[in-house]
Amino acid sequence: MIIDSHMHVWDRSVSAYDWITPDLGVLNEVHTPSRVADALATCGVDQVVLVQAEDSFTDTDYMLATAHARLDGGLPEGHPTGITGVVGWVPLDDPDIARAHLEPLAEEPLFKGVRHLIHRDPRASEFLRLDAVHAGLSVLADAGLVLDLPDAWPWFAQDIAATAARHPGLTIVIDHLAKPPADPDAWREWAEAMRRAAAQPNTVTKLSGLHLDGIPHTAPALRPSVDVVLEAFGPARIMYGGDWPMTRLTDGYVATFEVLAELVGTLSPDEAEQVWCGTATRTYRL
Numbered sequence: 001m002i003i004d005s006h007m008h009v010w011d012r013s014v015s016a017y018d019w020i021t022p023d024l025g026v027l028n029e030v031h032t033p034s035r036v037a038d039a040l041a042t043c044g045v046d047q048v049v050l051v052q053a054e055d056s057f058t059d060t061d062y063m064l065a066t067a068h069a070r071l072d073g074g075l076p077e078g079h080p081t082g083i084t085g086v087v088g089w090v091p092l093d094d095p096d097i098a099r100a101h102l103e104p105l106a107e108e109p110l111f112k113g114v115r116h117l118i119h120r121d122p123r124a125s126e127f128l129r130l131d132a133v134h135a136g137l138s139v140l141a142d143a144g145l146v147l148d149l150p151d152a153w154p155w156f157a158q159d160i161a162a163t164a165a166r167h168p169g170l171t172i173v174i175d176h177l178a179k180p181p182a183d184p185d186a187w188r189e190w191a192e193a194m195r196r197a198a199a200q201p202n203t204v205t206k207l208s209g210l211h212l213d214g215i216p217h218t219a220p221a222l223r224p225s226v227d228v229v230l231e232a233f234g235p236a237r238i239m240y241g242g243d244w245p246m247t248r249l250t251d252g253y254v255a256t257f258e259v260l261a262e263l264v265g266t267l268s269p270d271e272a273e274q275v276w277c278g279t280a281t282r283t284y285r286l
Contacts, residue, residue, distance in 0.1 A: 001273075003047040003084075003280040004040070006175065006208045006241025009033060009066050015058040019120055024249070031245045032073025033066065033083065039244070039253035040081045046277070049085035049241075049284055051148060051175075052115050057101065060088030067110050085112040085284045087148050092116050092136035093127075099139045106143065112284040113146030113173070124155040128163045137163070141170040146283060151209075152178035154186065157193040164200035171283055172197075174205040176243070180225040182214025191228045198232035204283055205229055207260055207275060208241025211250045219262040226263050235271035239279040240264070 010017050011030045020027050033048075040048070050063045065071050067083040075081055088111060090098040098114075105111045118127045127133060140147055147170055152160060157178045164172050174197060180190050197203050207226065211217050215225075229238060240260060247256045264272050280286060 001046045001277040002044050003049070003240065003277045003286065004045045004242040004244075005049045005239045005280040005284070006051050006206055007033075007036070007048045007244050008053045008246070009050060009063060010053050010059070011062065014062050015054055015056055017054050017059075019054075019117070026248045027245060030073070032071070033075045034073045036244050036253055037075050037079055037081070039257075040075075041079065042254055043242075043257045045081050045242070047082050047084045047280075047286060049087060049112065049280065049286075050083060051087045052089045052117075055089050055091075055117050055121075057089070060086070063088060064108065064110060084110065084286045086110050087113040087115050087146070087284075089116060090114055090136070092140075093130060093132040095132065095135040095139045098136050102139065102143050102145070111145075112286075113148055114140055115148035115150060115175075117150055119151040119155050128156050128159040134163075134166060137167050137170055141167055146171045146173055148173045148175055149178075150175050153181055153190050153193075157190060157197075160193065160203065161196035161200055164197060164203050168200075168202055170202060172200075172203045173239075173283060174203060175241070176209030177205055177207065177225060177229055179209070180212060180215070182212065187225075191225075194229055195232045198229070198237070203233070204237040204239065204279055205233055206239055206241040207263070209243040209246065210260075211247070211256070217250065217256070217259055219259055222259070222263060230267075235267055235274040235279075237279060238275050239283065240275055 063086045090101045215221050244253050247253050264275050
């Protein structure tokens, strides 16, 4: 089984997604599951988790409607892939509003976790140190939900370990291996931050989003970073994510999958199974 733990959908007639600027070209288009259906089938993906792309209730509602096939553009009838989870958004810095919004979602079986675009927040470098945010994270933990963290390096990667230690009942998912940097000195700092985060048992990370500035998207170039997280987290705390449609800016879904499959291919069958599906199944209760 293969689970893609990180896919996006959006429609800019539904909400702004104001980080998608004109220079991002194809990302300005509407992105529905139907547009990636062939690639998912080609790669043998069985399940997909949709992840927020905007800090808004509208985006969360749009993902849930998409997952429940209430909108046009869903996966074709009989397609082998199912959408089995949604990571949405609530204002983590306002625990009262977060709690009020999560209450009606308690009965929504597809709602699995919350993410905030911290790297696009003006408070990025201090976000995980704010008392209000920690109160919001307690709300997530009480609700049995997961916290996804987007591009952590360089903004808040150093704060992940302390955040995980402060909230031992909260599972923290570090998206995109926290975005390893190309600069050797910064890379070493990234590696230490990841090792400290991994020392907390309630953290996992995603093998996803690794089209990185200054690092070719090839298995040999990515291998040092992947080796760091394999040693620190172990395969049972690493999961695959395709990061579509961001891959449309580079070499596409299938080519991206093939590079990651080459990296996973060096593991034993049991270890590879954890990366492909086991970790995501446990983390998101799929």
